[in-house]
Amino acid sequence: MSKFPDALWLNVSPALQRFDRPLLNTLAEQLSIGEWQYCQTADEPTSLDTALRLLHDYLKTCDRPLHLVGHSTGGLLGLLYARRYPERVRSLTLLSVGVHPAVDWQAHYYVQRQMLLVSREIVLTQTVYNLFGCQCPGMTQKLMQTLKQDLISSLSPHSLYQRVSISPGDVSMPMLVCGSQDDVVIDLNLLLGWQPWLKPSDRLWQCPNGRYFFHYFYPQQVSEQLVDFWNSLSLNSQLSFTRT
Numbered sequence: 001m002s003k004f005p006d007a008l009w010l011n012v013s014p015a016l017q018r019f020d021r022p023l024l025n026t027l028a029e030q031l032s033i034g035e036w037q038y039c040q041t042a043d044e045p046t047s048l049d050t051a052l053r054l055l056h057d058y059l060k061t062c063d064r065p066l067h068l069v070g071h072s073t074g075g076l077l078g079l080l081y082a083r084r085y086p087e088r089v090r091s092l093t094l095l096s097v098g099v100h101p102a103v104d105w106q107a108h109y110y111v112q113r114q115m116l117l118v119s120r121e122i123v124l125t126q127t128v129y130n131l132f133g134c135q136c137p138g139m140t141q142k143l144m145q146t147l148k149q150d151l152i153s154s155l156s157p158h159s160l161y162q163r164v165s166i167s168p169g170d171v172s173m174p175m176l177v178c179g180s181q182d183d184v185v186i187d188l189n190l191l192l193g194w195q196p197w198l199k200p201s202d203r204l205w206q207c208p209n210g211r212y213f214f215h216y217f218y219p220q221q222v223s224e225q226l227v228d229f230w231n232s233l234s235l236n237s238q239l240s241f242t243r244t
């Protein structure tokens with residue numbers, strides 16, 4: 001039995017990792033899933049290349065390719081890694097990652113900061129609503145503090161002074177793209193924009209609700225999609241071996 005997991009969750013936003021926990025707990029009931037985390041201090045420059053190098057240091061020790069899964073910037077990191085080292089990746093699953101994969105909640109936030117002549121607190125309040133829906137005042141304040149921390153500690157490459165763009169494109173291994181129909185950050189145009197890039201082995205699934213963190217609100221439904229996708233790949237491999 002391998003000491004390595006079947007699937008690897010990529011977390012590059014320590015402040016937001018609690019929103020991943022319900023899905024990870026649900027997945028862990030059905031398969032072996034590991035969690036790879038990247039943390040940086042406020043004094044460190046944001047570097048996707050550094051994170052890619054560290055991720056590769058781990059994955060090249062594994063005895064087989066793994067299923068990579070990531071939400072938002074974690075998904076972006078997985079996509080960049082899959083393009084660079086396809087032999088290390090069994091499949092790629094992206095949650096809240098649009099066809100322009102660098103777009104995340106921070107890019108959306110900074111655009112609003114520049115367009116709206118209002119305070120940072122007002123923009124953050126609106127951002128909480130965009131990401132989580134209507135919340136009570138106390139919860140809104142707690143979520144605002146969480147977002148402030150993510151602005152400091154996340155691997156997201158955006159800032160008030162620059163937005164990073166990464167070209168659309170596919171990967172060679174099977175890919176599952178998931179998003180929510182009511183997400184205002186990765187809206188339907190960004191989500192459905194993946195369709196021209198999808199291969200026969202790929203899937204695109206829309207959660208009816210849940211906004212940007214749909215996997216937090218609907219972990220069971222998302223887990224079912226992921227496990228069914230991975231099982232289909234195993235079945236296809238078995239059929240191919242039988243035909244051979």
